[in-house]
Amino acid sequence: MAESGGVEIVSSDEYRARYGAEREPSPLSLDQVSELFNEFLMAVARPGRKDAEGRRNLSRRLRDHLGSDPSRWPVVKAAYPPYDLPNVHLALERWFAEDGRTHELIGMVGARHHGDLTLGDIIESADRYDRFVIGAVDYAHLPVAPDAELACVSCGFYLGAEGDERFAVLLRGPADEYGRNKVEIEVLAREKEFADGLLARIDTLVREHNIFRGQVLSFEGSEFGHGLGPFRFHPRPGLTREDIVLPAGLLERVERQVVGVARRREQLRAAGQHLRRGLLLYGPPGTGKTHTIRYLLSHLPQFTVVILAGTSIQAIGPACALARMLQPALVVLEDCDLIAEARDYGGGEQPLLFQVLNEMDGLGDDADVAFLLTTNRADLLEPALVQRPGRVDLAVEIPLPDAEGRARLLDLYGSGLGLGGQVVTEVVARTEGTTASFTKELVRRAVLIAAERESPRTDPADVRTALDELLSDRDRLTRRLLGVRGEKDALKDDDEDDADDADDEGDEGDF
Structure with missing residues (x-):
């Protein structure tokens, strides 16, 4: 037998000899033992952390504000997608700004790192274990416009x-690094009725003053791989018909399907016609599918x-x-051929393309939503x-430009150069x-080339030199990367070309 720090240490044989082989069961439950052990760990970890005046005591602060024990009050919760933080933040600001309401905003140390804990859990932990204390409010700077x-408030x-x-x-x-x-x-x-009413009003404000309304935006992935990160905002283009070079009548077909329906929505609704529409732009790479989309965005200023x-x-x-x-709204799905046979990241059984079509169908015919798909492989x-x-x-082919189109493209991209x-x-x-x-x-x-020879103007010789370079072996x-396809540009050998031709002959259908 030995002693260390006033604690007697005995062997198992000596313990049985002294107290008997049969021991009485502990009067404490396993949960109670766990709680006591947690209290012990907290005391060891923060032995000198005392707040004599209770200024950082979250539980006391809540009791003082509410005038009652907060652990006895109901908690009502609502959740929003991760990208909606600016909308929820602004909705709360607007709600508290209404007449007759006041508030104080405080932060909490530790709350941000425990995404699985509810408000009730936090209150209990603050009261029993000093696990959460009053601290600084956490903020996140998020984009709300292309340049703003x-x-x-990300935790407050x-x-x-x-x-x-x-x-x-x-x-x-959201805090992806902590699983929320x-x-x-x-x-x-x-x-509970008061809390329900507050959340209902917040939801209404989120919808009425949504910062995404009328914006052009794209989803960005999260760096931690969980779901979606913030949006990226894009300036709305300002293209005119003079900026678009397409065969006669083609742009009008596209514009009528997307812009025309938007302009005549009330007449269509009155006649019992659906507003949801889908448009497919297909054709070789580099022919102007994305440019056509930019033109459509220019003429849908009210569309999200x-x-x-x-x-x-x-x-x-x-x-x-x-x-x-x-x-x-307009949903643009670019390069859909890349996901024609791809599975989703959740291990789903159906290709992503079928999920896209299911979502399109799920909107309902009365939704004023247009879908615009592009592909190089119809x-x-x-x-x-x-x-x-x-x-x-409607499926519309964006073809390679003909001779007239190529001349118009030279005029468009070379305007101001004075090409003869x-x-x-x-x-x-x-x-x-x-x-x-x-x-x-x-x-x-x-x-x-003209700039390299220090010339203020581009001469026909510069154009010929540039063309010779681009057409050289x-x-x-480079030509293939610019969308050019031709016998001279084939990178495969004759055997591979023959195999491709055989495959093409076996393909079913074409747009």
Whole structure:
């Protein structure tokens, strides 16, 4: 037997000899033992942490404000998507700014790091374990426009008063690093009806003053891989018809399907016609599909636009929910061929494309929402679209520019250069089968060549030099990257070409 620090240490044999082999069961439950052990750990971890005057005591602060024990009051909670923190923050600010209401905003140390704990859990922990104490309010600076940010409360306690009513509101934003991928607002009030009414009013304000309404935005992934990060806001383009080079009548078809329905929505509704519409733009890369979309955005100033591309298309569910709430809206899905056979990241059994079509159908015919899909490979989308008729109402091919189109593109991208008719005719003749992207790069390279020789103007010789470079064998890959496809630009050997031709002959259908 030995002693250490006043604690007697005995062997198991000596313990049985002294107290007997049979021991009485502990009168404490396992939960009580766990609580006592937690208290012990807290005391060891913070032995000198005392707040003699109780200034940081969260439980005492709540009792003083509410005039009662907060642990006996009901808590009502509402949750919002992670990107809605600015909307919820502003809704709370507006609600408290109404006549007859006051509030004090305080922060909490530790609350941000425990996303799984409810307000009730926090109150209990603050009261029993000193786990949460009053501290600084946490803020997150989030974009609310292309060139504007807003400091939003990401963790804060609003101690509110309305007449004789006392209550507390806890607002917590998403914290992916701690496993919380949502915005939570919890209300502690004497009567549940008061808390229900407060949350209902907040929800109304979120919808009425939504900062995303009328914006052009895209989803961004979270750096921690959980769900969605913040939105990226884009300036709305300002293109005119003179900025678009397409075959005669094509732009009018596209514009009528998207813009025309928006302008005639009331007449269509009165006639019992649906407003939801789907448009597919297909064609080779570099022909102007994205440019056409930018033109449409320029002529839909009141529309909320959500852009999804690549892996962000998996966010089609939240995108459609946002479009439904903020209609009239346009959902743009770029390069849909990339997800024609891709599965979602949740391990779903169906391709993402089918999920996109399901979400489109789930909006209902009366929703003033347009879907605009683009693809370089219509053949990959056709089987799915045929199985789900009605999701896409119009498919329009954006073809390679013809001779007239290539001349107009030279005039568009080379405006102000003073290119003569002779060089334009020569370029048009030598660029059959090229894309709008090719012409744009041709003009840029010609201007660069002129600048390299310190010339203030671009001469026809500069254009010819640039064209010779782009059409040379060494720029074969460059041409392909600009969307040019042709026998001279093929990177595969003859055997691979033959195999591709055989595959093409077996393809079913075409738009």
